[in-house]
Amino acid sequence: MCSTILVISDRQRREPCWKESKEQRQVKLLFAGSVADAQEWIAGESVDLTLIALKGPDDETFALVRQSLEKNQETRVMFFSNDKELDDTLSALAKFPPGELKKLFSTRAIAGATKTAPFTHPERIGTASSHESTSFNEHELIGNTTEIERLKALVRKIAPVGNAIMLQGETGAGKKVLARTIHNHSSRKNEVFIPVDCSAINKSNVEEKLFGCNAKASAGAAHRTLGLVRSADQGTLFLDRITELPISVQTKIVRTIKERTVKPVGSSTIYPVDIRIIASSNRNLVESVKNGTFCPDLYEHLNTITLYAPPLRERCADIPLLCTHFINKLFYDGYPKKQLSDSAMAALCNHEWPGNIRELENVIRCALILSDGRQVELHDLSLSDKNNEQQL
Numbered sequence: 242m243c244s245t246i247l248v249i250s251d252r253q254r255r256e257p258c259w260k261e262s263k264e265q266r267q268v269k270l271l272f273a274g275s276v277a278d279a280q281e282w283i284a285g286e287s288v289d290l291t292l293i294a295l296k297g298p299d300d301e302t303f304a305l306v307r308q309s310l311e312k313n314q315e316t317r318v319m320f321f322s323n324d325k326e327l328d329d330t331l332s333a334l335a336k337f338p339p340g341e342l343k344k345l346f347s348t349r350a351i352a353g354a355t356k357t358a359p360f361t362h363p364e365r366i367g368t369a370s371s372h373e374s375t376s377f378n379e380h381e382l383i384g385n386t387t388e389i390e391r392l393k394a395l396v397r398k399i400a401p402v403g404n405a406i407m408l409q410g411e412t413g414a415g416k417k418v419l420a421r422t423i424h425n426h427s428s429r430k431n432e433v434f435i436p437v438d439c440s441a442i443n444k445s446n447v448e449e450k451l452f453g454c455n456a457k458a459s460a461g462a463a464h465r466t467l468g469l470v471r472s473a474d475q476g477t478l479f480l481d482r483i484t485e486l487p488i489s490v491q492t493k494i495v496r497t498i499k500e501r502t503v504k505p506v507g508s509s510t511i512y513p514v515d516i517r518i519i520a521s522s523n524r525n526l527v528e529s530v531k532n533g534t535f536c537p538d539l540y541e542h543l544n545t546i547t548l549y550a551p552p553l554r555e556r557c558a559d560i561p562l563l564c565t566h567f568i569n570k571l572f573y574d575g576y577p578k579k580q581l582s583d584s585a586m587a588a589l590c591n592h593e594w595p596g597n598i599r600e601l602e603n604v605i606r607c608a609l610i611l612s613d614g615r616q617v618e619l620h621d622l623s624l625s626d627k628n629n630e631q632q633l
């Protein structure tokens with residue numbers, strides 16, 4: 242059986258080609274540099290999957306999607322965007338008439354490893370399996386020490402239940418990895434996972450970024466944005482470093498958790514929203530409540546279930562496994578593949594790791610580049626107590 246994938250991207254032009262997949266089933270790849278080019282392909286082909294990576298999809302793009310759906314009701318469409326353009330893509334999608342958007346695609350989304358804003362045909366969503374996988378794949382929660390096995394057991398229990406979750410742990414201990422793993426093991430796994438670094442959002446428009454905006458600008462032109470909370474509808478919103486949000490915004494998040502609604506800035510309309518919130522912090526939350534930087538109500542809601550990402554020094558026996566994982570991962574990024582000498586491995590296992598797994602990854606990356614021999618020796622490791630000295 243052959244599948245046809247159409248890639249529409251204004252960044253890269255390539256010739257159509259055929260790929261042989263592992264199961265010997267052929268995949269036909271078509272490339273288009275613009276919507277007009279894509280229209281020609283769709284006129285002559287039945288496309289199974291359309292991947293759209295265009296700056297701010299416009300009416301033409303949606304006309305194309307409609308045309309594609311008319312030809313093949315089972316087709317899937319995914320919109321891709323990088324971090325910088327995500328807002329433009331979501332705003333463009335929000336401008337599309339809601340009735341029609343519902344008819345053509347579900348507002349539910351599937352996300353991959355990068356931030357994506359994809360849409361699927363509603364009928365396909367109904368076919369998603371309701372059975373959550375209980376095994377962990379090779380990129381999730383690497384390790385087999387008691388600490389990490391205990392964490393995996395908790396994830397298996399907690400992930401399928403829709404509660405808000407708080408993740409605690411030192412910097413670099415793997416809270417983001419943990420959040421994504423919970424999402425991947427939940428009933429929302431085929432929906433969007435939106436990570437938000439709360440410390441990186443500009444304080445002046447944080448409310449609009451999260452809850453959206455539906456206001457009339459002074460000149461009378463409408464200013465509408467969907468906001469990250471509504472963009473995560475049906476999926477998971479990961480609020481990383483949540484205590485960095487202003488208290489007024491934290492209070493609004495409590496309302497969203499309690500009432501499952503969102504009220505955009507400048508709007509009198511209240512919208513229903515179905516999201517799971519996972520939050521994280523490396524601060525002492527009781528202290529944060531005491532010193533007024535963490536809303537007590539939000540603490541109550543999130544603290545029902547708290548998971549701790551253990552510091553690396555408490556699970557040193559996982560270090561060899563993590564090293565192998567990083568050496569293999571970096572090899573795919575073009576780094577030389579080298580083994581670690583016994584003395585290098587012993588030093589890694591004895592280090593305190595104040596920067597946890599992130600620090601370990603940086604030390605391995607640095608050693609792979611700097612070492613001259615066929616294996617990484619002790620003197621190739623730039624181990625220091627100050628984590629920031631090891632950042633490349």
Ligand SMILES: Nc1ncnc2c1ncn2[C@@H]1O[C@H](COP(=O)(O)OP(=O)(O)OP(=O)(O)O)[C@@H](O)[C@H]1O
Pocket residue numbers: 380381382383384410411412413414415416417418419481523550566598599602
């Ligand atoms: N269990 C794990 N297996 C493999 N890699 C991991 C694991 N946990 C963390 N990492 C890697 O370690 C690095 C830091 O992880 P992550 O960003 O999840 O930490 P964090 O606790 O969220 O950090 P911060 O508090 O600074 O935001 C990432 O490169 C991640 O891929």
